[in-house]
Amino acid sequence: MAQVVGWLGGGGMIAFVLILALRCLALLGWMPVSLPGWKVFRWEEPLPHPARFSWRDYAAAFCAVLAVQWAVLFFAWLTLNQSGGIGAFLTHFWQRFTQAGDSPHYLFIAQNGYVPSGEDAKWIVFYPLYPLCIRLMSLFTGGNFELAGILVSQLCWGGCGAVALSLAGRWLPRAQAVWAVGFLAVYPFAFFSMGVYTESLFLLLCLGCMRLALTGRWGWAGLLGGLAALCRTQGMVLLLPVLWLWLRARKNSRQGPKSLGLLLIPAGWGGYLACNRLLFGDWFAFLEYQAAPPWYQTTKWIGENLTQHWNLALQYPGLASFIYWPQVVLYFAVLALLFWGLFTGARTEWLIWGGAYLGMTYLAGWMISGPRYLLSCLPVFFLLARIRPIWLRAALGGLSAMALFAYGALYMQGQAIM
Secondary structure (H helix, E strand, O other): OHHHHHHHHHHHHHHHHHHHHHHHHHHOOOOOOOOOOHHHHHOOOOOOOOOOOOHHHHHHHHHHHHHHHHHHHHHHHHOOOOOOHHHHHHHHHHHHHHOOOOHHHHHHHHHHOOOOOOHHHHHHHOOOHHHHHHHHHHOOOOOOHHHHHHHHHHHHHHHHHHHHHHHHHHHOOHHHHHHHHHHHHOOOOHHHHHOOOOHHHHHHHHHHHHHHHHOOOHHHHHHHHHHHHOOOHHHHHHHHHHHHHHHHHHHHOOOHHHHHHHHHHHHHHHHHHHHHHHHHOOOOHHHHHHHOOOOOOOEOOHHHHHHHHHHHHHHOHHHHHHHHHHHHHHHHHHHHHHHHHHHOOOOHHHHHHHHHHHHHHOOEOOOOOHHHHHHHOOHHHHHHHOOOOHHHHHHHHHHHHHHHHHHHHHHHOOOOOO
């Protein structure tokens, strides 16, 4: 069964990429051949008139996504049957979101920078932008790096709600744009946005990059995309949907020197490689540390990784429901949603963005944070908002909210959710 899962996952991604490539060629006019049924592949819904939102709407989105996570985590804490009220809750929250998982590593880098030798040299595997933001915020928190990290993440998460509403309003009618933000807010692992993790900052940069690219501001889009690539590896994925938008815009008019701004996206990743070169004399020193304990992470084909996740779920049943089964289920759920979008006229830039992000994420071997990483697969939330029957949208949103509460409770209990 594990091999079948691997073949389906890897083969499904190959099929998706090939069909999407044909659609792109057809939409650009580079493949004039007309085949029976070909309209199904190349059909793309036209953009609606941009939805109009007021500053109050954006402020409401900012506050709403934060309120959802605070409410979920507070009620999740109540399941622990502890006493002490709000103060005890905040103490427990602080411990879980500043001292667990990767949080201490980001705080170490923020305080000390990268270390070129010794045991702490391995923290080079973590990209520099988020620790730098924590260090800058610490100037306003009296040197309290933990508080600085929490503030950076939560301010960015609120910003994600506002910018996601603006971006969705360029792609979807007003009501569906609100649904997209709602799906983002109740993603089952969205609680990671509240702590010392890169999720919120990375999400905000991705949203901002695409929002600017939609209006042809290539320089600013490239800058935010480059910062995203300086925050996480998957930031490089933004180059593909932005390049697609540029090609579509170029069909109508010349884009001029501002197009060079797109080069800032790979330049951001180049900045991280330069850190490796300066510290270790090797542009790709981080790969050696990634492959060593405790990560054991190398690049492997998607099918091989899915097979491994399936086998590990059977081998470690105690971790299966926290790590391995969600990784497998979410991969196929996202891939199925992308295929559905491909055959129902979803925007091509969503499909490029989502497919590239999903593929890059699942090329990582020994991955244990797949569900958290997929919080940043933003096209998923736009696709869910396109579902026509409102009852189905509501049902999926309700199921996601229940899963968010369940995993939030498990995380607050100290379970190994990465």
